[in-house]
Amino acid sequence: MxxxxxxxxxxxxxxxxxxxxxxxxxxxxxxxxxxxxxxxxxxxxxxxxxxxxxxxxxxxxxxxxxxxxxxxxxxxxxxxxxxxxxxxxxxxxxxxxxxxxxxxxxxxxxxxxxxxxxxxxxxxxxxxxxxxxxxxxxxxxxxxxxxxxxxxxxxxxxxxxxxxxxxxxxxSAVEAWVLPPMDPAVRSEVITVAAPKGGQGKTTMAVNLAVGLAEVAPNSVVIVDADLQFGDVANVLDLQPTRDLADFVRAADDEVQIKTQLVRHSDDFFVVPAPLSPEFADDIDAASLGRLIDQLAKMFRYVIVDTTPGLGEHTITALEHATDGVFVSSLTVASLRALRTEFQLLTELGLIPRNRHIVLNNVEKNTGLIPADATAIIGAEADVVVPRSQGVLLAANAGAPLIHHDPRDSAAKAVRALVQRVDPAAVPTRRRIHRKARQDEPE
Known part of the structure; x- marks a missing residue:
């Protein structure tokens, strides 16, 4: 008994x-x-x-x-x-x-x-x-x-x-969360997601990385929306935050205060939202962002940083602190050439993360280019090719992560492959899919 x-x-x-x-x-x-x-x-x-x-x-x-x-x-x-x-x-x-x-x-x-x-x-x-x-x-x-x-x-x-x-x-009516303790034997990984231009699908990759990694490390994943002017991680996840990145960088050295401000998503990961208004971006300097990333790396197994397009000082800072770099480009000549230029500059600066992942996004047939052409332009082979899919838009409009909204979608499968490059254990399970289906059922 x-x-x-x-x-x-x-x-x-x-x-x-x-x-x-x-x-x-x-x-x-x-x-x-x-x-x-x-x-x-x-x-x-x-x-x-x-x-x-x-x-x-x-x-x-x-x-x-x-x-x-x-x-x-x-x-x-x-x-x-x-x-x-x-x-x-x-x-x-x-x-x-x-x-x-x-x-x-x-x-x-x-x-x-x-x-x-x-x-x-x-x-x-x-x-x-x-x-x-x-x-x-x-x-x-x-x-x-x-x-x-x-x-x-x-x-x-x-x-x-x-x-x-x-x-x-x-x-108390305020949600409080206790983070799993960090095992000293396990190293934290900071995954910076970057793109040379806007509209490449960078945020989609960042969000789904957080979702997939949280399946194997629940409550040990945080995504930082460092797209300072128009970051939309919170919108993609259908969240209504009251605190933003500016609040977090002010508390960058205070672990307790950071914990009280974190926004938790129902898929077992946390979010540091972008500035609630573009003018607040002026309050965030690159050095403060770097300190915040360092502090979060002491608290979480995985820190994912969604960045501003291009190579501004904040994006460079995020890459300086990264163990993994995810570089996203569409299959267009302009975007691929911009990515090649970005790689050349980062190589000169010594800022290519030790684990580099190249993602070709929104790839479709009969556009005059194939992935092999991208290899010739970039000078490196793509690691993940994500086909164009209506499922991406449907998931975004539903405020749901792609890999859970429709795990069988071709784009979702490709994004899952990206997650598994970071952690091979992040495989889809019936339990996770079943849970999502129950949540989506009408009452």
Missing amino acids: TRYLLVSRSAEYENRLRRLLGARLQTVPGEYLAFGTTEVVGQVQDDPAVALLGPLLSFDESRSIAAALREKNAGLGIIVVREQRSDLEDWVDAMDIQAVLSPEATDTTTLDLVERLDAWLVTAGRAQPYSGDAIASGVEEASTLTFVELAADDDATDGEDALDAEVADES
Whole structure:
């Protein structure tokens, strides 16, 4: 019989709690949320005394799960596992929870908080005593106190652990996300997407790279829209950001502030939007953009930078910091010659990224040029050839990434090949396609 429940998208945190709580813990992967809160609650066995929600659950997800679990078991104790604490009051205003626990809290603090809440629930008559392992003692007078009052006097949250476990007496309508920790053994990759001219499909490539890489590294991918004048990553993804690149470069040295400003897409990646208005571009200097890219590379496995067409100072800065360069051109003489000139200049400057990917986009027959002609003009063979497809426009108008909107589309398959050049593990799966189809079904 299980005593505790964890709903989380973090396999690492799940493994850690299993080690601490053993057979007393049941886990429900957050991926079940793709099918609704009812599906999550339907996976819950027995009647757990304490539920931990997070990390990597949004405010709305946490609130809906908490409400559904409480409807099933009114006496349930709920702990939200999340990193940010600045908006704690908002979370508790809208949610009946007993405590907030940092995912970085020590094992001692985590176990102590869970077992003290369990003991209080038993003493207060909200849960039955556990017939297995002993429950923490020392709460004889808990029935006369709220858990907030009880824990406020607890030494477990003193000293170095004071920020690890926080007792909630209020709650938040602002989404908070906890990023998976970066493994020191895994290097971050900065992928700069560039084009010599506008209208080549650069943003489409950048967005779909983010989507595809997020399939194998969920919540570990961020796309930076550094097309300063008219960047439209947010528009392509149907997002309505309130913060933009100018806000991020001002906070380039503050990881906590960056986390609070990130915009999260439902496909498990984050977005740093372009300036909301072209005049704000003047507030962003190239050096500040470089510092932001460096900071993001410490936080994310993949940093994708969509750039301004041409070789302005901001694009050059993005290429200076890149491990991979994706260069996009249409199959026209003017664009190909411009790309050749761009390569020549970057070679002279020593700025060709060590991993270079050339993409020919919107390729169609009977235009007087074939990919072999592009090789002759550029002086290098194209790595990915993307055929012209109506699916690209349909996906953009739907505010959906191409590789998920119609995975069988010829252009989507070609773009998938680009994603796999960066990470060969990013293969399409039935689960991902099925999830997207369910989301698109009419209600």
